[in-house]
Amino acid sequence: MSLRGGDPAEIGGYPLEERLGSGGMGTVFLARTSSGRPVAIKLIHQQFAGDDEFRIRFRQEVAAARRVSGAFTAAVVDAAPEAEQPWMATTYIEGPTLSQRITDQGPLNGAELRRLAIGLAEALRDIHRVGVVHRDLKPSNVVLSPEGPRVIDFGISRAVDQQTLTMTGRVIGTPPFMSPEQLQAPRGVGPRSDVFSLGTLLVYAATGHGPFDADSPYITAYQVVHEEPSLGAVPMALRAVVEPCLDKEPERRPSADELLVLLRDLPVELGESESEVGTGTGRSEAGRTRDMATQHHLTTPTDRTPTGPASTAPGASRTSSTASTESTGTAIGGRLRRRWRPVLAAAVAVAAIGGGVASLTTGGVGGNGADGRGGDAGRSTAAPAGTLPDGFEPWRRTVPGGREDIPDELRCVARGDALFCGGGGVVATRLDARDGSRVWTAKSPGVPVQGMHLVGATDDTVVGYRIADQDAPQGPPQEVVALDADSGRELWSAPSGAQSTAVTGRSMDAVVVGSAVVTVDASNSRFEARDAHSGEIAWTTPFPAGAQCAPVPVGQRLLAMCATEAEVDDLQVRRPTLRTLALDSGTYGGTVTVEGPVVPMGVADGRLVLLSKHYEGTAPAGYDGVARVDPATRKVTYSRLGRVYDGTPGMADGTLYVSGQTGLVTAFDAANGRKKWSRQTGVEGASGPAAGSGAVYFSSATGRVVALSPDDGKPLWTTDPQADGLTGQQNASPRVTVAGRALFVAADDNTLFAFDAQRPPRSS
Template identity: 35%
Template sequence: MEYTPTQPDAARPQPLDAAVPQQPGPSRIGPYEVFQLLGEGGMGRVFLARSPGSRLVALKVIRPEYAEAPDFRGRFRREADAARKVSGFFTPPVLDADADAPQPWLATAYVPAPSLHEVVRRFGVLPEPALRALGTGLAEALLAIQATGIVHRDLKPGNVLVAHDGPRVIDFGISRALDATQVTRTDAVIGTPGFMAPEQITSGRAVGPAADVFSLGCVLVFAATGRGPFGSGGTAEILYRAVHTAPQLDGVPGALHSLLAACLDKDPARRPAADALLAALGPTEPSALLTPGLRADLAAREAHAAVLVAAPPLPAATPDSAASPDPVAPGRPSRRRFLWIAVGATAAAGAATAAVTGWPPGPGRTPAPGGAGAGTTVRPSPAVAAAPAPLWTHPLSRSVQNGHLALLGPTLVHWDQDGAVGYDAAAGTERWTASPRLPSDVSSGRPRWLGAYGDALYGTVHGDHEYLLVLDGDGALRASHSLSTGEQASSGDYVVSVLGAGGGVAFVGIEGDQGYVVRAVDLAAGTVLWNRTMNGSDFQATADGQSCFLQDNGALYGMDLRTGNVRWTARDVVRPGTYPGLAVAGNAVLVTGVKVQAFGAADGRELWTAVNESVYLSNTAVAGDRPFVADSQDTVFALDPRDGSQLWHTVSPLHLDGAGTPSQERGPSAGTSLVVAPLSQPRGLIAFNASDGKVRWAHQATGTEADGKTSWLVKAGGTTVYAASDTTLYAFRSDTA
């Protein structure tokens, strides 16, 4: 299925010189000056850019594999030309396109507004007047699109923006060109499971305007209930229900029940046309869509957009400018300064959202604490309890780079590649500094610590051979094993990672003369059990007691722990190069990137997909077989490992730090009682109940720690939370009453 990104939270821009989780874009595309990456999906990337006339645009750049497909450019040109003819109030106009560019692109007017998906998640489900206002806007948009002969084919909550004066439908105009290309697999169709018409699923291209009416019905059910009409679970299950079972309309207002049931009729001929739907829903008032929280969110986005419009133009490249990241004419504010002002303007406009509430939540949904949802740099948070007094603190004698916290039994270890220190987790006293006895052939060099799994810290050191070191919670060297598969280690071999450990086996990533290799080592005997050459550099591995699960170049493999024999393969799980996170929860293997996908650990069967986002998610944390994940919109989710349904989700009243950074330990940490996540600006941490998502407390740093250079590290263990700033190690003990 083709996944298309929404316009993510533009009210939370990252300055161009700040670290962002998304891949940075070019400075110009065609005549457009690029500010930042908005989102990324299956068909391409979307950038926020500015025209020569200082008009902001959403610039969609098509992926190279589409552009290289036979006849795609001709189809793209025809569809873009047709899309330019769409002239409706509820569709942003298509302004420009270039089918002949190395990567074709299409520019539409930028709408500084959140998607319906974001609105429902942050502010709750919509009451009937708001549903009617949404429905009439969508029906009018479909009429404008259909008048030019276009069928949208992917109408979903992420493709609906909620602006001050009503909804806007985006991402129309290129679906048919993409669908006709069929570059990924022969049975590929454009659409999103849960929002696709039955005829779109069964016959692919044989769809007409009635398919968009079906999708509109699905969108309204989502807006009314917080879920799609065909439930959650694996893609195959959702598609089957859409074709064969009745929609779930529990929670839909009674006055709209029969109308939405008609939209979701399996027979396209029995569905109402868009004009009949418009008449049945209206007349309406667009302002019914607005709550105080959404108004503040929109004001923040509009303030940010206004500052970007006024930013100085990007200077033309010159030999001198290459050495200066922010060239500026004398007496003019720098471009970087303007972008930092944009962040400040966003903060000022959005601060009010911390004190307002939105629509009431639907069944089983947790409201956003305080209605928070706009992008503020520091949110006033009177409703968030202060953290309990620290159980203990300990000054840190050395700074760490890309540091980590790990619990090895009763020992808390603070470590990076260059060193590790163990502390008594109960008292905070220092127990040891890693200084293991090294193999006799290691005459120089020191260990590199690369991972903590179970009750051990793993590292490597290089002598005549490359060695795997295993350090226990007491700081003692438990094992030292050669990683050589012959009498001599290849001089080109270099250990890049210790990927995981389980069942008495460790998995080591090696870059060598033959490319990238994953090597399995028996931790008791020290023997190399198997090697597997990787197809890409973005490989990951994890393990349970019986199997190793390996992601390589977009495919997921279930392998025998000790032989390396492949038991099953799931292909096209992620786009190669996206570096997803891997975790095991119960009987499922979880792959986390822009969504969480679950596969059966025993057979690789696709089980479910959850939290399908347009931006990266954090790695999934697992406690007691329950998965927890956070996104870059400051929302923390608890998932049911059986079907992926949301047990709860909570929008943090304070900004989370790095929750949308893939494959990094900057997301939440979960214990049996608490889920904790680091904060940014000011630094610190926030704790949630693991059972229901309620915010327990937050620790916000003061003084120099509030502006620390590095992200705080957090680790949850039972009812105790551990954290490390630049200078201090903390332990907090908290009940969950």
């Protein structure tokens, strides 16, 4: 990747040759020493230079990397952690990461797998012998050099004799490769946590997937702590070594030295897996991975699981030894098309991490189109601007769902003195907006589905999703359910499809438009429109031949966004079509083709606004343009953003926003794509925006909220975290619901809290 405008010519006297990757915390460059030796330089972003906590962590990273420099890691060549813009140079290691290797060529086997296992065990032995715990051993932190595997990136490591640096409300790591103790008590993590991570990594190398994979990092984390690993596809000789590494109790796992002895006794050819012996077939789903991101200090788009076009990224085989990487997991469309296969049904999950956004029409519930102009589905009408509901007092509540053992998040919409919320284990619940007291709750018995929250509400009806219990497979796996707003009584239900994310990049298989609910049927073959309260079917309309579609509301209009089945199957939705869909009859109107891939954002001046996705090779790397579609004239206009912006996109009051993993928020004019302002905040992994009461609000899974001026991005106030949630995720729908001066905020573990926007909780 060539240098970009604004990149320095040299760092610390080392001339830069090219950019290897960039992420939330910094950028990695390829440079040369005076003798011509290649080095990888990690340059920390300027906005973190003044963050004392970050400087402490970076100093610890440099110290840990120096402490363990050896044959199986990247040696530190030079570093300046106290520089105005801190940096560190390490030896450059030529070769792909393990995640790139698996993605490109599928799982390892035989002698190659055995060499990897032994090499990683040797690396852990050396790391642990000098008293360091890596804490982030995962496929993107393993480089396959010609000399053998190298372990890189000590960004969240620590010395055993050192106080762990962990901020309140933040869990640091990567759930599919974290140990149970790291998820439950990160301050007490020891060397055998790395052994557990190595076990998960070897399963991934042998099968292309982790032993606890699920469609949500929340569910993955639950399975790491409580469930047995899935090892059926692991070669039996290797499985005998991996199983003790994955014991839930650290003291029952082997040490790195003991593990190395076990691995050296393995046969050169590891043989077949249990599943291959039983079925006579090889591994399926080879090469697929769910290396989900939580909170990283540096991510490189060159090392993500492909979700876009099938072209090869230039220089894809070159990976910096210091570039910590991030994968978005299963490619768009791929997971949902496989969602209800029996072997995966129990692994489907609801979370706002890495998932699609729910709907364009909702203010608190709805996707990133928080305009409040997209229909009645989620418009907040609790109080006029500048007022509070009568008798309102700040409150905090937790809403138990059908699966209380699984952490989840809700999304809400306010109407009058009622707050309706739903998501995951909760089809819907009604709370009193004034004090948070619960009026009624309808629970969902199954494992939540990622990104699916409350569908919306009308004056007398609330609509949500119900996921079937995995132990009752005879019913529909997923249903749209309508409830009476006053009593919570179920009015009707209908089986629902699960293909919209493949088309739009969002979970929006059902939408509320006016007094109608429009759904995708269970076979993903047609639209169905019902009266929201009675459930009476008004019309059904088949998808165009050879297409998969999703409903997209545009004010009181409805569009069908479609892609060919071939595009969906190949994960390459490059030219989606938009058709008007008459609300009274379901009749299709004229067709508009949009140059994609694009994601619907919301409505501005009667036009549908979409963001254009940018790819670097096969990896999605943010957004680089805006498209606007006029449904009346079928005219499409395009604007460029000037550069690529990575993060969670959203729209509020005609302004587009992209909030980065580390809290950088950038605002754009939706009419022309021009940048309005950019502001660094302290809210990592912020969800899409919500606007009202003279501010625009962003919030993370921890419940931390920041209020910014919509005019210039000036920070108005920030709250402290309210819950222990994962941070750094992307593409979460807005967690803040605005009703006059009242703000209702959703956080991890079904936590809801409310306060006066003019009197926010004081930040310490």
